Amino acid sequence: MTTAPAPAAASAATAPAGTLFPSRPRAQRPWAVIAAGAFLGLVVLAAVFAPLLAPYAPDEVDLSQSLAGQSGAHLLGTDASGQDLLSRVLHGARGSLVAPLALLAVAAVLGVTLGTVAAWRGGWVDTLLSRTTDVMYAFPGLLFVVLIIAVFGAGMTTSVLALGLAYTPTVAKYTRSIAMSERAKPYIEAYRVQGMSGTRICVAHLVPNLGRLVVGYLVVLFGEALMSLATLSYLGFGAQPPSSDWGLMVQEGQAAVVQEALLPALVPGAAIAAVVVSFNIVGVWLADRLGSRR
Template sequence: MSAQTLAPIGLKPAKERRPFGVVVAGGVMTLVVLAAVLAPLLAPYAPDTIDLSASLVGTSGDHLLGTDSSGQDLLSRVLYGARTSLIAPILLLAIAALLGVTLGTLAAWRGGWVDTLVSRLTDVMYAFPGLLFTVLIIAVFGSGMTTSVLALGLAYTPTVAKYTRSVALAERRKPYIDAYRVLGMGGARICARFLVPNLGRYVVGYLVVLFGEALMSLATLSYLGFGAQPPSSDWGLMVQEGQAAVVQGALLPALVPGFAIALVVVSFNVVGVWAADRLGSRK
């Protein structure tokens, strides 16, 4: 019997099961968030504790994931680095969402020359690779995580704006928009109270998909020396610092943070795509 035939006789349809990959990815995300929050309790050492006598030590009882060239415990650094690696992409996407949703909604609502102007503006920004645009801003305002977050937030704005415009165009054609207009409600009020909130599930799902890419972009900037600066435990910076140790046969200083980046990016991509499909299919 189908879910439709069960409903009339008072039986609830079976709850749809999440794919196994999504469950695993969600579990990884949960563990990473808990590790970041509980880093002071879980880390065996302070992330900036230097012990040159333990330089490039492999896995052991004292150092479960080994140490880097300065004798810093890799497990402790990865746990503390999860904070920067998770919070920075959230701030980046918050900036992109604020600007992108505003521009996309404005273009879809007003149409005409406003839509053309916003579209041309986003096309011009698309003409420059996001990383190159970010490096140009950093060259003007200086390196650092704050500048990287702001620059990448601007770089991601056209992507969010175009997506928001596409879903807003479909949303504004729905009957309830015309109903509020007939009641004499202004366009700004309709957008703020009804249109934008109804776009929320689509935009949130899209931002979750972008999270992994944002994390990778920030890690790339830190690896290149434009993002986080020493003695930060940012994962991208840790990979850059551990690169020299690879020549000496010590793989862990670069492998551990690199694996953490890959694991989190893949997990967020898997959950993000699933969440975007689920949120986008809701009516």
């Protein structure tokens, strides 16, 4: 007595060669991510090689060329002081990109430390740190930053430190949430059984395993950090003249709008918008790939 072959076996037996294990469909290329990443790469290169690419010094004043339009001598025009806008934007890219990195570094060090301690210790320590971050969340971030600047004075360093403190609760809450799930994994208990101290487990194993998710989350925050710093510079609390910071350039070029000269404010404003949008596109894609938005 013979039995009929199972459907799966029958289909495998009759399947043409090369189709037993069909290949997975190719993922579509994220063209928006590629374009945004290429643009950011060009911005970084322009910032690094700004002294070589800029046709003029960023602080070179030529009042005879005040509010000049686009020309062969000034590809993006000039501002009210006759300073070349292309040169100022290229040189300003350095500070406009480095300052958010410093801001997020401050927030990451403090936030990851607080979040990890809260998740590891639990109990009253977790409750105290959680309530502290909740209070900081309830306090308007911009007002908190302005208060710090009012005490310690305006400037880019003060703005970076103040915004780093303002971003700390966000990073701390996210770190705590992923550290809680990581702490429940078997390898943590295995290290405890081996007699390893909690501090060593956190520093050598727990935090490094959180690094991939935290980095993906920080990339998403980069565009927001850049915009926050530009806002402070626009309000006069961040970078100070004669800096070529993009936010400060928008503030300085605002007065020229009434004279129908749009380029002094439009050029740095467009640079801010393009970089922020590009970082958001790349950041969301990278966070999805790293699992930071689960």
